Amino acid sequence: MENKTGKYFKYAIGEIILVVIGILIALQINNWNENRKHAIAEKEFFKSIKDDFKQDLEFIKYVQDYTKPKIEAYNLLNGMYSKDYDNNKSQIDSLMSIYLFSGQRTFYPVSGAFKSAVAGNEINTYSQKKIIQNIIKLYGSNYDRLIDNGKIVDERWCSLSEKYIHNRRTNSFYDINNTSYAKMLDDFHFHYIQLNWYQKILDETEIEVNELLKKL
Secondary structure, eight states: OHHHHHHHHHHHHHHHHHHHHHHHHHHHHHHHHHHHHHHHHHHHHHHHHHHHHHHHHHHHHHHHHHHHHHHHHHHHHTTTTSSOSGGGHHHHHHHHHHHHHSOOOOOOOOOHHHHHHHHTTGGGGOSOHHHHHHHHHIIIIIHHHHHHHHHHHHHHHHHHHHHTHHHHHHTSOOSOOHHHHHHHHHHHHHHHHHHHHHHHHHHHHHHHHHHHHHHO
C-alpha cells in the first residue's frame, strides 16, 4: 500500500511539474509574441514619423517660399527705398506688390503618427529613448511655437490685407506720396516684425527635423 501511495505521489508531483513547465513555456511564448508585436509597432511608428517629417519639410519649404521674399522686400523698402517715393515709384511699387499681393502661408505639422503613439501611451514604451525624447521635444517645443506664432502672423496679415483691400483687389497702388508711403511702411512693419521672427523659428525647425531624420 505504501509503495502504491509513493508511486501516486511521485506521479502527482510529475504532473504538477509538467503543468508548471507548460505554463512557463506558454508565458514565454506569449512574452515573445508580445515583444515581437511591440517591435513591429515601434518599427512602424518610426517609419510613419519619418514620412510625416518628410511632408513637414516640404511644407516648411512651401511656407518659406512665401515668407522670405516678403522679408527681403521689406528690408529693401525700409532701407534703400525708405524715402522719396516719387523718384522711386516703379521700384517701390514692385517691392510693395511682393509684400502685399503675394499672400501668406503658415505651417501646421503632420502629427497623425505622433498623436496616435501618445494617445495609446505606446511612445513611452519604445526602446530608442533618446530619439523619442527628441521627437517629443520637437512636437512640444518648436512645432508648438510655430503654430502659436503662425496664428499671430495670420492675425496681423489679416489686419494688413483688410486695411489695404482696395490695393489688393485692384492689384495696384494709387494716390501714394511720401507721407502716405511712410505710413504704409509703418503698417507693414507691424506685420514684418512677427513674420521675421516666424521665419527664424521655421529655419530652426527645418534644421531640427533634418537632424532627426538622419537618426531615423
